[in-house]
Every structure is written in C-alpha cells, then in structure tokens.
Amino acid sequence: MKIEFVVKIWLFILLFSMVGKVASAHETITMNDGWRFRYGTDSVAVPVHLPHSWNGDAYHTRDYKRGSGEYTKQLRVPSNFNGKRLYLKFDGAATKSEVRIDGKSVGSHIGAYSSHIIDVTPYLTPGATHELNVRVDNADRDIPPHSADFTFMGGLYRDSWLIAAAPVHFAIQSKDSHKVTTRVGKDGVGSADIHGTIVNATGKKCRAEIRASLYAPDGTYLTSRVKKVTLNNGLEPYSLSFNNICVVDLWTPETPSLYRLVLDLSVDGSEADSLRENIGFRTFGFDDQGHFTLNGKPYKLRGQCRHQDQSPMGIALTDEQHRRDIGMIKEMGANFIRISHYPQDDAVLEMCDRLGLIAWEEIPVIDYVPESEKFAENCEIMLREMIRDHYNHPSIAMWGYMNEILLRMPGENKDLTKQRTLALVKRLEQVVDEEDSTRMTTMAFHGSDVYHGAGLSDITDVKGWNLYQGWYGGRFDGFEEFLSRQHREHPDHRLIVSEYGAGSDLRIHSLNPEPFDFSMEYQQEYLEHYVPVIEDSSFVAGASHWNFIDFSSANRAESMPHINNKGIVTNDRRKKDVFYYYKSLWHDVTSDTVAHIAVRDWPERTDIPDRNGRVEHPVKVYTNLPAVVLKINGQALGRKEVDNCHAIFNVPFTSGHNLIEIADDESPEKILDAATVTLHTIGRTGSSIDLTTEELAVNVGSGCYFRSDDSGLSWIPDREYTPGGLYGHIGGKRSVSQDEISLTADGPLFQRCVTGLEEYRLDVAPGDYEVELSFAELASPSAQSAYMLGHNAGSDGNKWTSMDILINGLKVEEAFSPGSTAGVKTMVRRKYTAHVDGERGISISFAPSTDGVTTSLSAIKIRKI
Numbered sequence: 087m088k089i090e091f092v093v094k095i096w097l098f099i100l101l102f103s104m105v106g107k108v109a110s111a112h113e114t115i116t117m118n119d120g121w122r123f124r125y126g127t128d129s130v131a132v133p134v135h136l137p138h139s140w141n142g143d144a145y146h147t148r149d150y151k152r153g154s155g156e157y158t159k160q161l162r163v164p165s166n167f168n169g170k171r172l173y174l175k176f177d178g179a180a181t182k183s184e185v186r187i188d189g190k191s192v193g194s195h196i197g198a199y200s201s202h203i204i205d206v207t208p209y210l211t212p213g214a215t216h217e218l219n220v221r222v223d224n225a226d227r228d229i230p231p232h233s234a235d236f237t238f239m240g241g242l243y244r245d246s247w248l249i250a251a252a253p254v255h256f257a258i259q260s261k262d263s264h265k266v267t268t269r270v271g272k273d274g275v276g277s278a279d280i281h282g283t284i285v286n287a288t289g290k291k292c293r294a295e296i297r298a299s300l301y302a303p304d305g306t307y308l309t310s311r312v313k314k315v316t317l318n319n320g321l322e323p324y325s326l327s328f329n330n331i332c333v334v335d336l337w338t339p340e341t342p343s344l345y346r347l348v349l350d351l352s353v354d355g356s357e358a359d360s361l362r363e364n365i366g367f368r369t370f371g372f373d374d375q376g377h378f379t380l381n382g383k384p385y386k387l388r389g390q391c392r393h394q395d396q397s398p399m400g401i402a403l404t405d406e407q408h409r410r411d412i413g414m415i416k417e418m419g420a421n422f423i424r425i426s427h428y429p430q431d432d433a434v435l436e437m438c439d440r441l442g443l444i445a446w447e448e449i450p451v452i453d454y455v456p457e458s459e460k461f462a463e464n465c466e467i468m469l470r471e472m473i474r475d476h477y478n479h480p481s482i483a484m485w486g487y488m489n490e491i492l493l494r495m496p497g498e499n500k501d502l503t504k505q506r507t508l509a510l511v512k513r514l515e516q517v518v519d520e521e522d523s524t525r526m527t528t529m530a531f532h533g534s535d536v537y538h539g540a541g542l543s544d545i546t547d548v549k550g551w552n553l554y555q556g557w558y559g560g561r562f563d564g565f566e567e568f569l570s571r572q573h574r575e576h577p578d579h580r581l582i583v584s585e586y587g588a589g590s591d592l593r594i595h596s597l598n599p600e601p602f603d604f605s606m607e608y609q610q611e612y613l614e615h616y617v618p619v620i621e622d623s624s625f626v627a628g629a630s631h632w633n634f635i636d637f638s639s640a641n642r643a644e645s646m647p648h649i650n651n652k653g654i655v656t657n658d659r660r661k662k663d664v665f666y667y668y669k670s671l672w673h674d675v676t677s678d679t680v681a682h683i684a685v686r687d688w689p690e691r692t693d694i695p696d697r698n699g700r701v702e703h704p705v706k707v708y709t710n711l712p713a714v715v716l717k718i719n720g721q722a723l724g725r726k727e728v729d730n731c732h733a734i735f736n737v738p739f740t741s742g743h744n745l746i747e748i749a750d751d752e753s754p755e756k757i758l759d760a761a762t763v764t765l766h767t768i769g770r771t772g773s774s775i776d777l778t779t780e781e782l783a784v785n786v787g788s789g790c791y792f793r794s795d796d797s798g799l800s801w802i803p804d805r806e807y808t809p810g811g812l813y814g815h816i817g818g819k820r821s822v823s824q825d826e827i828s829l830t831a832d833g834p835l836f837q838r839c840v841t842g843l844e845e846y847r848l849d850v851a852p853g854d855y856e857v858e859l860s861f862a863e864l865a866s867p868s869a870q871s872a873y874m875l876g877h878n879a880g881s882d883g884n885k886w887t888s889m890d891i892l893i894n895g896l897k898v899e900e901a902f903s904p905g906s907t908a909g910v911k912t913m914v915r916r917k918y919t920a921h922v923d924g925e926r927g928i929s930i931s932f933a934p935s936t937d938g939v940t941t942s943l944s945a946i947k948i949r950k951i
Contacts, residue, residue, distance in 0.1 A: 112258070112359070113167070113250040117174075117218075121159045121242075125151060131158065137402035139180070139241035141224075144640040145397045145648055148826075150237060152225040157242050158217065161187075165213035170250040171287055172210045173258055175203045177431065178244030179222050180401070181229050186219040196229050196464055198238070199428040199450065200471035203249075203259045207287075228460045230468060231450035233494065234427060235650065235873040236393060237638040243402040244431055254294060254317065255359040256351060257283035260474040262321060266347060267524060268367045268480070270381070276334035276367040281325045284351065286317040293317070294353045298326055301346035303335055308345075317353075336381045337366030337480045339421035342442035344480070364439060366480025371526075372548075372580045376573075378483075378627040380444065386621060387444065387628020388672055389422030390415050390654070391585060393637035394430055397657050400638065405433040412437035414655065415634060418665065419672025424584060424630035427452055427489050429472040438481035446528060446550075446584075446630070447476060448486030451514075453872065454494040455507045462510050466517055473521040484548055485522065487514045488529040489584075492536050494872045504540040511545050530584040532875065533568060543579065550584030552632070556601060557588045558875035562615040566623070573625045583620055583629035587652035588612035590662065591645040594834055595688045595791040596803070597703065602824075602877065604645040604834065605790050606687045609652075610664045610706070614730055617671060631668075635659070641871065643826040645834045663687045666708040670731035675710040681758035682708045683746050684732075690793065691739070692766040692800035694775070694812060701765060705737040705746060713751035714758075719744055725751055741767040766800065773810050774851045774927070781949035782848070784813060787820045787838040794832050801835060801945060807847045818843030821942070823864040823911070824874075830913040836862035839944040841885070846946060848928040853950050854921050855928065860945035861914045863887055863905030885940040892931040893920050901935040904942070919951065 122131035125140050134157070144150035163172070174185060180198030184191060193204035210216060224240030231238065249258060257263055264282025271277070280298060294317050299310045313326045335343035344364040351359040370380050377384035392411060395401045408431050415423060423438060425447040438445050449468045455461070469487055476482060488511065495503040511529070518527050530550035531537045543549055551572070555564030565586070572581065589602075590609035599608035613631070620629045636646070636653035649657065654665045666682035673680050684706040693701045707714055713727045716735045726733035737746065747760045769776035785792045785801040792801040807814030818840040827836040839862070865886050888906075891899035904914040920928050928948065932941035 112255065113170070115164075115248045117159070117161065117246040117248050121157050123155060123157050125155045126153050131156075136246055137178075137241075137243045137399075137404065139239045139243045139400035139402040141237060141239035141241070141400045142398040144237040144239060144400065144638050148640050148648065150640045151240065152238065153240075154221060154223045154225070155240055157220045157222065160215050161210075161218040161248070162215045163210050163212050163248070164250075167250040168212040169253070170212075171205065171253060171255065171285070172207045173203050173249040173251070174206050174218075175201060175247040175249055175258075176220070176242065176244070177201045177246065179220065179242050180240045181222075181224045181238065182226050183220055183222045183242075186221075187216050189217070189219075196226070197468045197471065198224070198229075199430070200468060200475055201244075201260065201432075205259070227456070228458055229464050230461070231427070231452045232456055232461065233454060234450060234452040234489075235639050235642070236427070237395070237400075237640045237648075239395070239401045239638070241400070241402055243400070245405075251285075252358045253287045254292065254351065254353045255285050256349065256361050257285050257321065260471060263474060264349070264361070264478075266363065266365050266478045268365055270334065270336065270367050270369050271330075274333040274336075276328075276331045278328040278331070278347070278365065279325065280327065280347075280349070281323070282349075284315070284317055284322045284324055286319050286322060289319055291316065291318055292353055294351060294358070296324060296326065297350040297352070298328070299348045299350070300328060300331065301348070303343045303345060305346070308332065334367040337368040337442070338380060339385070339442035339444065342366070342440060344439060363478055364436075365478060366439065368480055370444075370483045372627065376580055376625045376627060385421060385444075385628070387422035387582060387630070389420050389424060389443075389628060389630035390418070390634040391424040391426040391630045391632050392430070392434075392634045393426065394434075395638045395657070396635075396659070397638070403431070405431065408433040409437050410659065411634065412441060412443065414659070414661075416441040416443060418668045420668070422446075422628055422630060424448075424486075426630075426633075429475065432475075435476055435479045435481060439479055443481055444483050445479070445481045446484040446486055446582075447472060447482055448489065448528075450489075451487055451491065451510075452489045453491065454496070455491060455503070455510050457506060462513065465510060465514060469514055469517050470521055473518065477522060482525060484526045484528045485518050486528045486530065486550070487511075487518070490530060490532040490552060491542070492534070492540060493532050504536075508541050511542055515545050528582070528584075538576070543576070548580045548582055548627070550582045552585035553583060554586065554588075554875060556612055556615070558602075558877040562612070565616060566619045569619070569623060569626060577625075580627060581625060582627050585632035586616050586629060587632035589644060589651045590664075591651055591834065592656065592662070592687055593793050593795060594645060596789055598789055600789065603788070603790055604651070606662065606664075609662075610667065610684070613664055613667060614732065617668070618730055621671075642873070644824045645837065647826040647833060663706075663708070667731055670708045670710040673710055678710075679750075679758070680708070680710045681714065681748055681750075683748055683759050683761040684708055685746060685761050685763050688791075689762065690764045690766070690800070691791070692768065692780075692802060694768045694770060694802065697772075701739045701767060702736055703739060705735050707733045707735070707748050709733070709748075709758075711750055715749045715751055715754045717747040717749070722754075739763060739765045741765055768802075770812065771851060773812070774849050774925070775812055776851050777855070777948065777950040781947060782813070783947040784945065785835060785838070786815065786846075786943045786945050787822075787840045788834070790834075792832070792834055796831050799947075801947075804840070807845075811849075813848045814846070815840050815843045815943070816845040816847060818941070821864060825864070825911045827862050828909070828912040835860065836913055836944045837864075839864065839942050841887070841940050841942045843932055843941055843943055845932065846930040846943060848930075848946075848948060850922055850927050850948065852923050854919065855948050856951055857893060857918045857920050857928065857930070858947040859891070859916050859918070859930070859943060860947075861887070861904035861916075861942060862912060862944055863903070863908075863910045864942070865905065866910040885938070887942045888935045888939040889941040890933045890935055892933075893918055894922070894926070894929055
C-alpha cells in the first residue's frame with residue numbers, strides 16, 4: 087500500500103475521533119461518564135464508563151449473562167439550556183431498555199442495534215441535577231435475533247448523549263428525521279431532494295426560513311436553495327430540491343467524493359437550528375449479465391462481513407475501534423462490506439462513506455421465524471429504524487432483512503414455518519419499499535434449494551448465498567458446482583456469495599492440511615480456491631468473506647471455544663498471513679506492490695530433523711508480482727513464478743533463528759519483505775531420538791503441529807509407527823470431537839485422539855525418562871448444532887474408554903478410565919517414569935480392561951530425567 091493512502095485513511099480516523107457524530111446547531115453533550123452499573127440481583131453497583139457491556143464472560147463460557155442490568159448516573163443539566171427542548175439519545179442499548187428520570191418512566195426501546203431518542207423536556211430542569219436510570223435487558227426472545235451464531239451481548243454499549251435544541255428546530259427523532267435523495271442524470275449533472283420535519287414547540291404559529299447550501303468535496307461553495315414556510319404548532323414536514331446542480335464528482339470506491347450539505351433554519355430572522363451532512367452522488371444496479379454496476383460501470387464486489395466485538399470489552403467498542411476496522415478492510419483493497427448481522431455504529435457508516443466501501447446493511451432476523459406476532463412487529467420496527475437512521479449514507483446500496491432463515495425449523499410442521507416466513511418476507515419487503523425505494527433488497531440463504539420451493543428467492547432484488555463446501559462437508563469444487571447450477575436454473579437471479587470461510591487457529595499448523603483441522607494452512611488453501619472462483623464467475627456479482635474478525639459465538643466449541651475463528655484477523659485485530667492474499671489479489675502492482683512472507687502465523691516451530699540433519703518446511707509468499715526471489719540466512723534459494731498471488735518455496739531451516747527475505751525478480755538486490763522463523767530441533771542420533779536438550783511432545787491422533795499459548799510448548803504431529811520412524815502409534819484409528827474440553831486451555835490436543843490403539847512406540851536413546859500421557863473421554867455424544875451445517879463432529883464409535891497401560895512391560899494403570907476419573911470431555915494427565923537400556927526405546931501398551939470398552943490416547947510427552 088502506498089504511504090500516502092495509509093496516511094489518508096488514518097487522517098480521516100483522527101479527524102473524526104475529534105468531533106461529535108452529529109454535526110448540528112443542537113448543543114450535544116456526551117453522557118458516557120459517571121455511571122454506576124448493577125447486574126441482576128447484585129447488591130453493589132460498580133462505576134463504569136460507556137460504551138459498556140456486561141458480557142466479557144461470553145469469551146469464557148457458553149452460559150453467559152442474559153438478563154437485566156441497571157445503569158444509574160447523576161445528570162446535571164446546564165443552566166444555559168433554559169428554554170430549550172431536551173432529548174436523551176442512546177446509540178445502542180442491548181436488547182431492550184427503559185429510561186427513568188427521578189424514578190419516572192420517560193421512554194423505552196426494543197432492539198439492540200439502532201439508536202433511540204427520547205424527548206425529556208418535561209422531566210429535566212436546567213441548572214438542576216437528576217437521577218438518570220436505564221434498565222437494559224438482553225434476554226427477550228421476541229426481539230430479533232431469536233437465535234444466531236453470535237453472542238447476544240447486553241449493555242449500554244454505544245455512546246449516550248444529552249441534546250438541547252431551540253423551541254423551533256429540525257426534528258431529531260429518527261421517525262421524523264430528514265432524508266436526502268441524490269440523483270445523477272445521464273449527462274452527469276446531479277440533483278438532490280430533501281425531505282424532513284421541523285418541530286415547533288413554541289405553542290403558536292410562526293414563520294420560518296430554510297436555507298440549504300451545498301459545498302463541493304474541496305469545500306467550494308456551489309449553490310443554495312431557500313424556502314419560506316409557515317409552521318403550525320407541533321410537527322411540520324418540509325421539502326426542497328437542488329435541480330441540475332452541476333456535473334458532479336461521483337462517489338466511487340476509488341474516489342469517494344462527498345459533498346457537504348448545510349441546512350440552516352431561522353425564525354423571524356434569527357438562527358434557530360442548523361444541520362450539516364455529507365452526501366454523495368452515485369447510481370447503482372445490475373446489468374443484464376448480473377454484474378453490479380456503480381455509475382454505469384461494472385464492479386466485482388470484493389468484500390468482508392464484519393461483526394463488532396473485541397475481547398474483553400465485548401460489543402462495547404469505541405468509535406476509534408470501529409474506524410480502525412473499516413480502515414483495515416479498505417487497506418486490503420476491498421470495495422464492499424456486508425455489515426452483518428445487524429445495524430452498526432454511525433462511525434462504521436461514516437468510514438464506509440469516506441473510504442469508499444459499498445455496503446449491505448441488515449437487521450438480525452436469523453435462522454428461524456417463531457410463531458409470534460410480536461416478533462414480526464419488532465422485525466418491522468427494527469427495519470424501519472435502520473433505514474431511517476442510515477438513509478443518507480451514500481455507501482449503502484442494499485438493505486437486508488434475513489439470514490439463513492430456514493436453517494432451523496424445529497418441532498412443527500415445516501410447511502407452516504415456510505408459510506409464516508414467506509409472509510414476513512413479503513411484509514418486510516413492503517417496509518423497504520415504503521421507506522426507501524432507491525435501494526435494493528437482499529437476504530442471505532444457506533446452501534439449500536429449500537428457499538426456491540418456499541418462494542423466498544423470488545422476492546428480494548439480490549440473492550445472497552452462504553456457502554461452505556470443503557469446510558462443513560464436501561469438496562472445494564462443490565462451491566463452483568453449486569453456483570453454476572444456481573445460475574443455470576435461475577439465470578435471472580442477481581447472485582452474491584454473502585458468506586464463505588474456514589476456521590483457523592494460530593496455535594495449529596499442518597504440512598498436510600485437512601478439512602476442519604483448524605490449521606492456518608487449511609484456511610489459506612480454502613480461500614485460495616474460493617476467491618478465484620468468485621473473481622472468474624462473471625454471473626457472480628461478488629462476495630463477502632465470513633468473517634473479517636474471529637468473533638464471539640458463545641455456543642461454539644471447536645478449537646477455540648466460544649469463538650468463531652473464520653476471521654482473517656484475530657479478535658484482537660492481528661492480521662493473519664492470509665490477509666495479504668486478499669491484499670495481493672485486490673491491489674494493482676503498478677500502483678501498489680504487495681509482498682508478504684507468510685510465516686508470521688507460525689514464527690516459532692519445533693520439529694525432528696531428517697537423517698541428514700535437515701528440517702524442510704514450505705514457505706509461502708503472497709504477492710502481486712509475477713515472480714519473486716527468496717533468501718534464507720543470506721543464501722538465495724532461487725526464483726519462483728507466482729500463481730494465484732502466491733509462490734511456495736521449500737525452505738531448509740537450521741536450528742535457531744532463520745532470516746527469510748524476498749526480493750523482486752527484476753531487482754533481486756531490493757528486499758521487499760523479511761521475517762524470522764525460530765526453529766527448535768529435537769535431537770536424533772541415527773535411528774534414535776536424543777532428548778538431551780529438548781523434550782518430545784506428540785499431538786496424538788492429529789496431523790497438526792500445536793503450540794500451547796500457556797506453556798509455549800510445541801507438540802508435533804502424530805503418525806503410525808514404522809521401524810526407523812522414531813515414534814508413532816500401532817493400531818487404532820483417529821477419533822475427533824469438536825466439543826469443549828474442561829480443565830485445559832489446550833483443547834485441540836484433546837479433541838483429537840487415537841482410539842483402539844494397541845501400542846505407542848518411541849525410539850529413544852538409553853536413559854531415564856518422565857512419560858506424561860494425556861486423555862479425555864470423548865465417547866459421550868454431543869448435540870449437533872445447526873451452525874455445523876451437517877458436519878459430523880462427534881467421536882467415532884462412542885465406546886467408553888477403560889484400559890490397562892504398561893510401559894516397557896510394567897503395568898502402570900489397571901482399568902484406567904479417564905471418564906470415570908474426571909468426567910467426559912475433561913482433561914486427564916498422568917506422569918510415569920521409564921528406564922531405557924540398549925535399543926528397545928519406550929513401548930507403551932494399551933489393552934481394553936473388559937469387553938465392550940476401548941483404549942485411547944490424546945497426547946504424549948517425554949523428557950529425559
């Protein structure tokens with residue numbers, strides 16, 4: 087990325103961190119400090135600062151807090167607010183809230199993701215101090231989302247404000263707020279229509295003047311329109327237009343030109359109110375080939391989906407954190423974002439406008455439509471609020487209102503579920519048509535034809551498909567086969583791949599990656615297959631990768647319990663290596679050279695050298711150059727041509743620090759990127775393992791390397807034992823679970839094991855050893871989550887483990903049962919000693935203690951005493 091572009095992004099972020107979200111003549115004061123919070127029946131209230139959520143616990147437990155929390159503060163109203171209309175504004179209260187002033191209820195709101203504003207003029211006295219109390223609840227199931235694959239965190243998790251306005255002012259509440267609709271003629275001349283409402287709280291009729299002024303992106307004054315109106319007491323709608331302004335600078339991802347609209351309201355010649363807003367001129371749609379078009383130009387939508395949480399604060403992010411995320415998405419070269427699965431902070435939309443990200447925004451109607459009229463009404467309310475709050479943002483091209491809505495149809499006649507869902511779809515489609523006929527509608531389906539049969543795919547303008555072939559099941563090429571069939575059978579559908587992705591865990595690596603092993607390498611291979619298919623399929627308008635971040639999903643277990651780890655950045659916003667695959671693919675080398683050695687995910691490694699004392703691992707380089715040269719510790723390894731924005735070198739590592747450098751093939755003296763890999767080698771003497779300086783830890787039942795965050799110890803992949811092979815299991819088969827393992831942070835070590843094994847052999851040199859065996863009883867079946875999309879994550883066989891264990895012929899355990907010892911899905915570790923003389927090494931034998939049971943082993947670690 088060019089330096090000036092990076093500077094441009096972060097200057098925008100700095101600029102907007104210093105100003106309020108709403109630029110107006112209203113006097114606006116943040117109410118983020120001075121709060122005390124009490125959850126549930128807690129007797130003590132603790133001081134908090136907004137934004138705040140009580141669900142940092144969701145990163146550690148499935149049973150996170152879902153209930154009621156109470157926020158209280160002493161609110162002093164400035165004395166100069168005398169004679170003003172006073173409002174409270176809450177940008178986000180999850181999931182429903184009630185506001186009290188001095189014990190009196192003054193307003194309430196349902197829905198976690200849109201702002202709400204309450205007129206509190208009758209309840210506040212300028213110059214006085216009042217007790218402000220907000221009770222927030224995140225447990226109501228009649229409020230979307232009813233269910234979803236993310237955590238429903240509670241709290242006052244966005245900013246709060248006290249607003250003072252003159253008795254005559256532009257309406258503040260979203261249901262009455264102003265809308266700006268821009269138009270661009272075929273000659274490139276822009277026009278704009280403004281519709282809004284004025285509040286007259288004087289109690290009498292008055293005359294007012296509205297002046298609308300427009301400024302070019304460079305700040306140059308362009309033109310004004312003036313309208314005189316007579317205001318009756320109460321609410322008075324108004325409208326005015328700019329026709330044939332000039333040939334406008336169009337809003338695009340490359341040049342997101344924003345015009346400044348200033349609305350001034352005066353009463354009897356005196357200024358009463360003012361609003362300032364950025365607007366953009368653009369047109370969008372689809373051409374006959376299914377391409378998304380912006381200003382008549384076809385674009386491939388290259389995007390990311392984005393959740394809003396970050397540990398430990400949960401969803402209570404600051405504006406700076408939101409802006410950082412959007413800046414990182416733009417840095418990749420993306421031009422599209424699916425704001426999923428709910429409306430997000432104004433700071434997100436402001437950055438999309440300023441950086442040129444085309445947006446799909448949606449409400450969280452997910453998985454299932456319950457049989458509840460109240461739920462349907464709440465869906466409609468949330469959809470109207472989202473559109474009214476964010477109507478004026480030029481970045482938004484699509485409104486979405488459902489995601490995978492037929493994924494779950496529990497406990498009733500499925501036809502009734504489909505009929506109820508279809509009725510709600512038609513109802514919500516009508517809402518969008520009433521609120522905003524200028525934008526397209528969309529929804530996301532999971533990979534099933536059930537949406538066609540139910541009639542849902544006939545309604546929205548754009549069809550989104552969430553597809554995971556090669557992850558939850560099937561093969562990579564099932565992805566393009568599915569898309570091709572959809573296009574063949576429904577050629578008039580406008581298609582977007584609204585989700586695709588594979589999980590990855592920075593602790594897990596593989597030289598032979600497999601589906602659902604959560605290795606960083608499998609995620610890379612998955613995305614390296616999917617993205618070119620999307621790019622090359624002309625009938626696919628584009629895609630949004632799931633997800634930009636590893637995000638909170640409390641119900642998930644897998645390798646990182648309570649986290650969906652499909653992100654291309656970690657939850658704390660560390661870029662994974664695959665981030666640079668996208669950056670390489672989406673950046674033109676003529677304007678921005680990208681070159682990245684993809685070893686940052688795995689900078690510290692442990693392995694056993696081959697007989698020649700070598701450890702050779704593949705090293706990938708992501709780049710948009712046609713060819714690169716790689717060096718290891720100053721020695722050139724040669725040139726590789728780049729295919730699909732990556733080249734792979736087989737690199738011989740030596741024990742200790744290894745410096746890797748890459749250079750442009752045409753300028754090999756110019757280093758484009760450098761990284762260091764530290765290798766720890768386990769000694770060997772001929773056909774024996776020598777543990778004089780290192781210990782040997784094996785990830786039994788897995789083909790992956792695993793590095794513990796807690797201890798820093800690296801576990802190497804398991805294998806079947808062969809003579810001369812140094813170590814491995816004899817007999818048995820691999821067994822897999824995706825359940826959370828108790829009493830350990832190293833869950834992946836225990837989610838894979840070998841069951842039915844007869845022996846484990848380790849060809850170690852003579853000496854005395856400590857032998858540590860690790861187990862977890864996986865036999866107990868777990869409930870299948872709908873979000874696993876049919877993936878079989880249970881253990882094979884479901885036989886209980888009970889066994890006798892002998893080390894070099896000496897029985898060390900009799901009828902040992904990990905499940906009886908500690909419970910199912912719980913870590914058990916046992917340590918023993920073993921003496922080795924001659925060349926026999928260590929032989930650990932396993933035998934079922936009775937009929938109908940089996941043997942198992944999850945991990946083994948040995949060190950020389």
